[in-house]
Amino acid sequence: MEQLKLNNGQMIPQLGLGVFKVQDADDLKRSVADALKEGYRHFDTAAIYHNEAWLGEALAQSDVKREELFITSKVWNSNTTYDETIAAFQETLKKLQTDYLDLYLIHWPSEGYNEKWRAMESLYNEGLIKSIGVSNFEKPHLDKLLTTAKIVPTVDQIETHPYFQQKELNEYLRSLDIAHEAWGPLGQGKGNVLEDPTLAKIAEAHNKTIAQVILRWHLQRDIIVIPKSVHAERIAQNIDVFDFKLSDEEMSLIAGIDQNKRGAADPQDEEWLKKSLSMN
Numbered sequence: 001m002e003q004l005k006l007n008n009g010q011m012i013p014q015l016g017l018g019v020f021k022v023q024d025a026d027d028l029k030r031s032v033a034d035a036l037k038e039g040y041r042h043f044d045t046a047a048i049y050h051n052e053a054w055l056g057e058a059l060a061q062s063d064v065k066r067e068e069l070f071i072t073s074k075v076w077n078s079n080t081t082y083d084e085t086i087a088a089f090q091e092t093l094k095k096l097q098t099d100y101l102d103l104y105l106i107h108w109p110s111e112g113y114n115e116k117w118r119a120m121e122s123l124y125n126e127g128l129i130k131s132i133g134v135s136n137f138e139k140p141h142l143d144k145l146l147t148t149a150k151i152v153p154t155v156d157q158i159e160t161h162p163y164f165q166q167k168e169l170n171e172y173l174r175s176l177d178i179a180h181e182a183w184g185p186l187g188q189g190k191g192n193v194l195e196d197p198t199l200a201k202i203a204e205a206h207n208k209t210i211a212q213v214i215l216r217w218h219l220q221r222d223i224i225v226i227p228k229s230v231h232a233e234r235i236a237q238n239i240d241v242f243d244f245k246l247s248d249e250e251m252s253l254i255a256g257i258d259q260n261k262r263g264a265a266d267p268q269d270e271e272w273l274k275k276s277l278s279m280n
């Protein structure tokens with residue numbers, strides 16, 4: 001498994017398993033067991049996914065040592081203050097049955113994020129989180145965060161796939177030495193990116209699937225990916241992307257299919273951000 005070095009010196013496995021929308025305990029435990037068997041060590045959850053406790057159980061049941069795992073979770077938007085962020089973090093730790101997180105993210109740039117960041121910095125300084133970061137932060141959010149932040153985020157986890165490549169934000173993150181992590185790397189199974197003819201041709205040339213080509217493309221852009229699947233065969237397929245390389249020409253062909261088309265919520269949609277404060 002390839003690892004990337006974050007701006008604080010910590011290493012992150014460049015590919016992990018996402019568990020968004022896995023709403024069944026048995027599905028989650030089985031897929032985590034399958035993933036561990038296939039070599040996954042990085043797992044991405046969030047308080048709002050309501051499955052941290054199942055992930056905690058699945059990891060506790062495995063014989064992989066805690067220090068070999070990389071666990072990410074996220075503080076939800078309904079926690080808007082310093083104290084609420086600390087309390088949410090403690091709850092997350094308990095559910096995950098661990099005494100530290102590898103990465104903790106502010107899930108969205110909703111109300112109070114500068115204060116939430118201050119809480120994350122305290123937890124980081126206490127050694128309870130190895131790396132802190134943000135998610136769904138665009139340039140204006142990062143700029144505002146950095147007016148009060150003492151620590152630069154290690155990661156920004158943002159929607160990214162071949163139809164929404166985030167070229168500008170990718171460059172801005174690079175200029176700040178913040179790692180780009182892709183959520184929805186496969187387009188969330190929505191739209192038709194998994195049937196794209198350009199990707200299909202490239203996949204055929206490498207004897208790989210379109211999903212594998214997409215994941216390889218992310219990796220070659222130095223992006224961290226956390227594809228989700230609960231199917232053993234796809235879990236195995238999604239990590240089997242380290243034995244081939246896309247050429248520069250193939251990388252540019254994929255750059256050319258960008259539609260700059262978001263598939264989910266817009267982080268600059270203030271109305272949605274406000275509504276999200278009462279989602280739980």
Ligand code: NAD
Binds near residue numbers: 019158235
């Ligand atoms: P994804 O792009 O990983 O797509 C998952 C879907 O793709 C699956 O449900 C399945 O339908 C399909 N799929 C997976 N592997 C496949 C394969 N090999 N072949 C064909 N189809 C395949 O979407 P996601 O789950 O939304 O994103 C990945 C992870 O990112 C999530 O599980 C979660 O951990 C994280 N995430 C974070 C945010 C955020 O706001 N920070 C938002 C969404 C997701």
